[in-house]
Amino acid sequence: MMGAGWWCVETASGLLEPREREAVLGDLAEAGEAAWHGLIAVLGLALRRQVLLWKSWRPWVSAFGVVLPNSFQLMGFSMLVSSMFLQDLQRGLRSEELSNLLGKSVLLAIVAWSCGFAVGAISRRTLWVSCVACLLPCLFCFSRFAVPHRSPLSLLLFLPFAMCGGWFGLRRGRLRLRLALPIAMTATVLTISGWTGSWLSLLALLWPGWFLVAMARKQPARA
């Protein structure tokens, strides 16, 4: 198993779980397969594994129920927060406006974090699809951004919080109820108090937080 062809096979086998990689590469070596046969075998297995994952509800809900709709909403929300911040700066900071800005910023952080956590927790092995489902709307809006005197980066204020939530979701899987419940309730109260959009959009933003509550009830988080 030497040469550029086998290097490709070894690299492609990185798509497989470590134990499976070991068994498959060993089988290919024992069978004395040609490198390109080996490459097709490894890629075929990786593809089958991905297809099988999509028989579950998890990747569908994650990519098309959370990431895709909420990426657009959170970009809009990020724009709102950055506009409020700039307006407050121009007018001078007053306590009422400052508290409003603070409330919206906290809400953005909580909603983005809980969306990220839900995505990380429910679709670990198809996370790359969720990442693409977030990246595409971001690139679309980024390329069409035409607000004068504003950076398109203001669209992406939600992204660090969502990524942080996704990382925690991947690592922990579940939250303790005593943590999940305050997060969901805070997001719900803050959202409903100043909501002017449709109920469907509201539901799309809030359900990941309540999903974390429902998951947390079943068992405590791993230590």
Added chain:
Amino acid sequence: MLGEFEYLIITAAASLGDQAYGAAIRDAIEETAGRKCSVGALYTTLDRLEAKGLVQTWMGEATQQRGGRAKRMVRVTAEGEAAAKDFYDAVARISRGAAWAVKRTGGIA
């Protein structure tokens, strides 16, 4: 009830006994049944059979012949044997009277 490919894997693994692992099962299926057995089909089906409790798998020893890589060993469980027997009986029953079955067994099938 088992699928045809699941039956082939269980039967090949049972025939191989202690020597049942990925590459050996592939060879047995390709040589005996005369059908192509891809690595992808083999390992995804083994996972499905293991999830159903019909086989057990574990990582075996590494050998020089395999470039120092471990084997995924396979053992058919009692449930797996029962499922394979059910499949075989069903095929035998449904084949009674079929021209090709009568020709091969002299009508005893």
